Amino acid sequence: xxxxxILRTIKHSPLGETLSDTECWALADISEIKLLQNGDYxxxxxxxxxxxxxxxxxxxxxxxxMPIGGEEILCRLDKxxxxxxxxxxxxxxxxxxxxxVGPTEVLAIxxxxxxxxxxxxxxxxxxxxxxxxxxxxxxVKRLDDNIVELNDHFRKVSxxx
Numbered sequence: 001x002x003x004x005x006i007l008r009t010i011k012h013s014p015l016g017e018t019l020s021d022t023e024c025w026a027l028a029d030i031s032e033i034k035l036l037q038n039g040d041y042x043x044x045x046x047x048x049x050x051x052x053x054x055x056x057x058x059x060x061x062x063x064x065x066m067p068i069g070g071e072e073i074l075c076r077l078d079k080x081x082x083x084x085x086x087x088x089x090x091x092x093x094x095x096x097x098x099x100x101v102g103p104t105e106v107l108a109i110x111x112x113x114x115x116x117x118x119x120x121x122x123x124x125x126x127x128x129x130x131x132x133x134x135x136x137x138x139x140v141k142r143l144d145d146n147i148v149e150l151n152d153h154f155r156k157v158s159x160x161x
Contacts, residue, residue, distance in 0.1 A: 005056065006031050009107050013054045013080040015131050023124040030113040036100035043084065043094045050111040052088035052132075055081050058104025063097040076101065085132050085139075088114075 006028045010016045016024055033056065036042060043049045045065055053060075059078050063071040074096060077083055086092045088111055117125050 003028075006033065006107055009054055009056045009080065013107075014082055014135050015054065015128055017131060018127045019124065023121065023127065026117060026121045026124050027109065027128065030117065031107050031109050034106050034108050036104040036106065038100055038102050040100045040104075042098040042100065042104075042106060043087075045094050045097045047094050048091075049084065049087050049094055050091075051084055051108045052111070052114070053083040053098070054107040054109075055079050055083070056105035056107055059101040060104060060106070061097075061099045061101050063099055064095075065097075071097065082132075082135050085136055089129075089132060 007024055010019070010024045010027050010031070015027065019027065034042070034053075036058070042053065042060060045063075055077055057079055059076050060083055061076055062074045062083070064074050066072050077098075083098055083106070084094070087094055088109075091111075114125070114128070
C-alpha cells in the first residue's frame with residue numbers, strides 16, 4: 001500500500017491534475033521512492049531506463065554530454081516536476097544525465113507496472129498518458145521560446161557589426 005508522501009506527490013504533480021483520489025491511489029500503489037545524495041546520478045545518458053520520475057524533494061540537474069567534451073546543464077527540475085518521459089513512453093535510451101543537486105527524493109513509476117494498470121484502471125492510464133503529452137508539449141513550447149529568444153539575441157548582436 002502506498003504511503004501519504006507518494007500520494008501527495010502524485011496529486012501535486014502534472015500526473016495528478018485530472019486524477020481522482022482513487023486513481024491517484026492506484027498510481028501510488030505501483031510507485032516507489034528513490035533517495036539520492038548530492039552528485040548521485042539517477043540516470044545516465046544513453047542507458048536504458050524503464051521509469052518515469054516525479055521529484056518529491058530536492059533538485060535534479062538535466063545534463064547533456066557535449067560534442068567537444070564535458071557536460072552542460074540544460075535545466076534543473078524541482079519538486080513535483082517530471083523526468084524521463086521519452087524513455088518511459090517510447091523506450092528511448094536516456095537523452096541526458098539526471099544528477100542530484102543536494103539530497104533528492106524521486107518517485108519512480110516502472111513502465112512494466114504502469115502497463116499492468118491497463119486492465120484494472122484503463123481511465124487512469126489514459127489520463128496519465130494525456131498528462132505526459134501535455135508535459136511534452138510544455139517542454140516543446142519552452143524550447144520554442146528559447147529559440148525565439150536566441151534568434152532575437154543573434155539578430156541584435158549581428159546588427160552591431
